[in-house]
Amino acid sequence: MxxxxxxxxxxxxxxxxxxxxxxxxxxxxxxxxxxxxxxxxxxxxxxxxxxxxxxxxxxxxxxxxxxxxxxxxxxxxxxxxxxxxxxxxxxxxxWHKELSVMTDTGRVKVTLDITPDEDDPYATLAAFDAEGGTIDSVRVAANFKLNAGSAEAWIAQGYGRPR
Incomplete structure (x- = not known):
């Protein structure tokens, strides 16, 4: 061989x-x-x-x-x-989740991008307006569960760090 x-x-x-x-x-x-x-x-x-x-x-x-x-x-x-x-x-x-929710100001796309770092895994939660402009983004735990409820709660609290 x-x-x-x-x-x-x-x-x-x-x-x-x-x-x-x-x-x-x-x-x-x-x-x-x-x-x-x-x-x-x-x-x-x-x-x-x-x-x-x-x-x-x-x-x-x-x-x-x-x-x-x-x-x-x-x-x-x-x-x-x-x-x-x-x-x-x-x-x-x-490693990438995405969904859209309707708000009083229109549709907001919310994404969760996980960075699977061996020592310090984390995720970035981000919100985008209808034109694709960034509304806000925040670092969250890698095990953050993105669903319609968590996205709506994050938006309702004015973005920032989710509770």
């Missing part, structure tokens, strides 16, 4: 039967730890962990893996990119 090349050649394409690197992605066919089969891992350049690990097809001899080729690599890149995109969307949904 091929060893991963050193970082000095990280941009150079590699097209080997069990190792392909091109366009910012590396596909490596590896022995499947769970059985006698093979798996393929897709790693995006610069990332420490694979974005995708999945089963890989056996070759004709039913012992060694089918070699990687251009078509398979392109399909793996497309699949891995989609997995990364869905993960990023899920992270964004987890």
């Amino acid at each position: 091929s060893q991963m090349p050193d970082d000095t050649a990280a941009d150079e394409p590699i097209h080997e039967p069990r190792l392909w690197r091109d366009n910012g992605w590396t596909a490596r066919v590896i022995k499947n730890n769970d059985d006698d089969g093979w798996a393929v891992e897709m790693i995006r350049q610069g990332e420490p962990e694979p974005a995708l690990v999945g089963p890989w097809t056996m070759g004709r001899d039913k012992k060694s893996p089918k070699p990687l080729d251009t078509s398979a690599f392109n399909t793996l890149v497309k699949t891995a990119h989609e997995v990364v995109r869905r993960h990023e969307q899920a992270q964004q949904a987890l």
Whole structure:
């Protein structure tokens, strides 16, 4: 099995039967730890962990893996990119909440953006008018629950630090 090349050649394409690197992605066919089969891992350049690990097809001899080729690599890149995109969307949904409430002065959009800092996680609660202008923003605990009631209470108290 091929060893991963050193970082000095990280941009150079590699097209080997069990190792392909091109366009910012590396596909490596590896022995499947769970059985006698093979798996393929897709790693995006610069990332420490694979974005995708999945089963890989056996070759004709039913012992060694089918070699990687251009078509398979392109399909793996497309699949891995989609997995990364869905993960990023899920992270964004987890760290950003948004809702609108009606007030006497019109619609106010309220957002909560969580900063998941390892030592000091926090969130920013912000209010925006109908034109997108900032009305106010305040730092709150990362576990602040944004819902229609908490947003309305924050607006009713004149913004500032929520109670």
